[in-house]
Amino acid sequence: MKTVMGIINLQEDNSLIRELTDRRSVESVPFAGRYRLIDFTLSSMVNSGIQNVGIMLPDEPRSVLDHLRSGKDWDLARRHDGLFYLPAPQQEGLNRKGDLKNFYHNLDFFEHGTQKYVLLTSGSFVYNIDFNEMLRFHQNTNADITMIYHTASEETVGRNVVLETAENGLVTDISEKPAVYDGSKVAMSIYLMEKRVFVEMVRYTYEHGGQDLLMDGIIRRVGEYNIFACEHDGYVAHVDSTAAYYRSNMDVLHPKIWEELFMGDRSIYTKVKDEVPVQYKETADVRNSLIANGCIIRGEVENSILFRGVKVGKGVKIKNSIIMQKCDIQDGTLIENVICDKNVVITKEKWLKGAQNYPLIVTKNVVI
Structure with missing residues (x-):
């Protein structure tokens, strides 16, 4: 995979998860405890084995930069x-929306790279994939563009790209739909292509008025490319809404x-923080949880996820909830189906309960 340049596009629609992305991008939202x-x-x-990775920064990049820093924790x-x-370009006179302008204004990065292929991804998916298999599939099929999809196991809503494929993986139809159903082939926002194909696509589409790489560069020009997909x-999990974040x-x-x-x-790496071990006091009772x-x-604590530095007082009952860093849940509190963002304080004897599929969200730094 040394011949592949990785790109993670952080320009995404966060309108359905806005409660957790007020001052951070979707990709920097805390997940699974650490x-x-x-x-x-x-x-x-x-x-x-990809050694050259570009991060297409969002409009508010501070949280991403703070997390990734030099890339040392990922050996980068x-x-x-x-x-x-x-970086995202400064606003132009045309004030174009979409992610295509970001790729266009960073074309020199792609053109000066020594790699033959570009692997373009989103950062809002949860998975653990070996991209070597995708590269072999791409080379064996002689595709212009290769995508990865998963078969939906339930109905979901959001920005879903649905594929229809032949038995050999050739994409026969591709469309964006607001909802998908059980059994649909849903693209995972992963695209592999030769660098020359990517550069031509970005330059041509942008200079002809396009705004969105997926819609204007691929879907509307689908007849011009030999597109394959592998499963x-x-x-x-695609974390594009608050409900999806809670469920995943x-x-x-x-x-x-x-x-x-x-x-x-294949390990999942993250920013290293040296913390003391969890302290379970005599009154603690923890079941099926990540602490x-x-x-x-x-x-x-039952069926819940607690991030670093959370304090849980005596008599507290936490169930089916996500409690982020440095929250303080004081004595006698009952919490069920709740997401607490960072640095939240729930004072004594409070009861907070959300619906099973639509959790109550307590935003960052709030005291209740």
Whole structure:
């Protein structure tokens, strides 16, 4: 995979997860106790042998830059190649929307790279993929563009790209739909192509008024390319809404999914923080939960995820909830189906309960 340049596009629609992305991008939202969403795509690239990775920054990049830094935790702090940040361009007179302008204004990065292929991904998916298999499939089919899809197991809403394919993987139809159903082939925002194809696509589409790489560069020009798709049959979650974020976090509490994502040969890397171990006091009762380092537990925690440095007081009952870093849940509090963002304080004897599929969200730094 040294012949492949990885690109993670962080220009995404966050309108359905706005409560958690007020001052951060979707890809830097905390996940599964100690990770950020971008860790899954970035780790999959590194584990596949990709050594040159460009991060297409969002309009508010601070949280991403703080998390990734030099790329050292992913072994990307290198003298040659490594991790590169590709900033969003200043607003133009035309004030174009979409991600295409970002690719166009960073074309020199692609053209000066020594790699033959470009692997373009999104950072809002949860998966653990070996991209070497995708490269072999791409070369064997002689495709112009290769995509990866998963077969939907339930109805979902959002920006879904649905494929129809022949038996050999040739894409016969591609369209964007607001909802998909059980059995649909849903693209995972992963595209592999030769660099010359990518550069031509970006330059031609942008200079002819296009705004969105997927819609204007691929879907509307689908007849001009030989597009194939291969299936990923492992776990996939697209975190494009608050409901999807909650559901995918609860998914990792299942041992089978946890083992697939984190316990195989391909590790998921993240920013290292040295914290003391969890302190379970005499009154603690924890069942089927993920508890990160630095937590102090005096109450009950069931089927929940607690991030680093959370304090749980005596008599507290936490169930089916996600509690992010440095939250303080004080004595006698009941929390069920709740997402608490960072640095939230729930004072004594409070009861907070959300719906099973639509959790109550407490935004960052709030005191209740």
